[in-house]
Amino acid sequence: MRPPDGTPPWSRRTGFHRLHPLTPFLRGWVIVAAFAATVGRNFAEDVTARAVGLTLIFLIPAAGTYGYCAWRFTRYRIERDGLRLDTGLLVRRTRYVRLDRLQSVDIVQPLLARMIGLAILRLDLAGRERRERSDSDGGDSGSDLRYLSIGHAHRLRAELLATAAGLAPDAGEAPHHPLAEVPPRRLIAAIALSPEPWAVLFGAAAIATPSLLTGTRAGGLGAIPLLGWLWHTTFRIFAAGYPYTVSESPDGLRIDSGLLEHAHATVPPGRVQAISVGEPMLWRPCGWVTIRMNVAGAGPSVLLPVARRDEALELIGKLLPGVDVAAVALTRPPRRAALLAPIHRRALSCGADDVVFVARHGLLHRHTDLIPHGKVQSIRLVANPLARLLRLADVHLDTTGGPVRVRAGLRDQAEALRIVAVQAERSRLGRRSALPDRWMT
């Protein structure tokens, strides 16, 4: 790596870098806050200025020392095909992140970090969720570099992606051109047309009205948590969805989003495991859809919060070349499935073409789930007793964790078996034609 300006001689000699020196302050206040909360709970009855002062006298140097040492002992280096990350004060840990297994690279800027120009660089690997579950020491910082200055984070991301693609590390940031954006007006309209804020609003009104009518104030307090929820279902969705740009580059898909907290995610080509197109009932007259996706690891799960249907289909065609969702022939379950699903049988259907398997479900909120044949992890056929009585079965095509689950519901048993057999064969062929790990070579 070309050392950035002002690199200390230590770094030039070993190739190791440290995180931004302001890191301990950003991380340290979390510790202070946690301690303060604990202390506050314990001494809630007899808080004296002296107790607080004593605690702070011990706490601030302790937190400061810990923060400084943690910073001092954290270092990283880009090696030939990976990133080496050393952490740990007492228990030293060296983590080696293999770049050919990279699932996504994100730059995240929480509000506080953004105000002082810092960012988190997050590297996501496959199978990370499982490791995190077995790790007791909180794996959230596992492959995160927090914090770097924003410029350095961008440079490092470009370098990591170039290395992962099989190019020279100093190839620079790849050019990218935008594919889709979310206009703010449409986002606002979409939020207004989604049921959650209204449900919360009515709930709050239902709680607050009786107490306001009778003049007791205490009852009205019950509505306050609901108002918090209202903020959560409206403004937070807006702040996460505007501005929102999806662009394409040789490094893969880029998603830049966030009003207050910035997030820049990069998903390398061929890392999208499954896609779901959601159509809430109220959006259908406007022709809007929302697209979610599965990326292995803890990558982004929303592809586009709200888009026109033709835009969405075009974007999907770019992500999964040769896919035309509208052209895939879908078939409904047999008529007798109506005994188990009297209303939503009409909404269930599935079908496949050469590249993807498509399953559709949901009457009010219609979901169209897609999974490329090469991304199927395992195939399951499940038949519960009632379904067996009617000679029906469900077929699940399993994919990595995420919001999308592909399931062909209530198929005829013989057809379900045929789907399993055909899908196993397609997946075998699909894997063979998959992209190499280093997509530029």
Place this chain on the structure above:
Amino acid sequence: MPDALLPDPEQWRVLPPGLRRLRRTLLVLGTILAVALTLLISLSVGGWPWVLLTAAPLLAAIWAWWSIGAGWRTWRYAEREDDLLISRGVLVRRLVVVPYGRMQLVDVTAGPLARRFGIAKVQLHTAAAASDAVIPGLPQREAARLRDALTERGEARSASL
């Protein structure tokens, strides 16, 4: 009765009788304990009619005895050229197909009691948490063979995510 939910007669392999024996041994031990406890409690609480309460654990044990047998009978697996098939379930039937190239790791576990019965459990993991491919008991030698065969084929057909 021919099973409508099994694919073509492949080389289906069944589980060893040792597994059923192990589970039923555990069941018998558990039942004896449960019956003894029920007897003790019912006698200390009331008179002789309360002894009828012991019927509950006995009935449960009979049902469990049957379901162990049925579960053991329906659980089978087949190694095909490119994937492993596992079929199981008495009430809810399941069929799982795991391509070798998708396996991330293969676990073979055997507890102390299972070892006495010469049994080991084989579990396959893929990148999907839902995959759920388990063979609950195999003779230890067969388990080791299967593990080696699976990892070898997995390497040969390995594909990135």
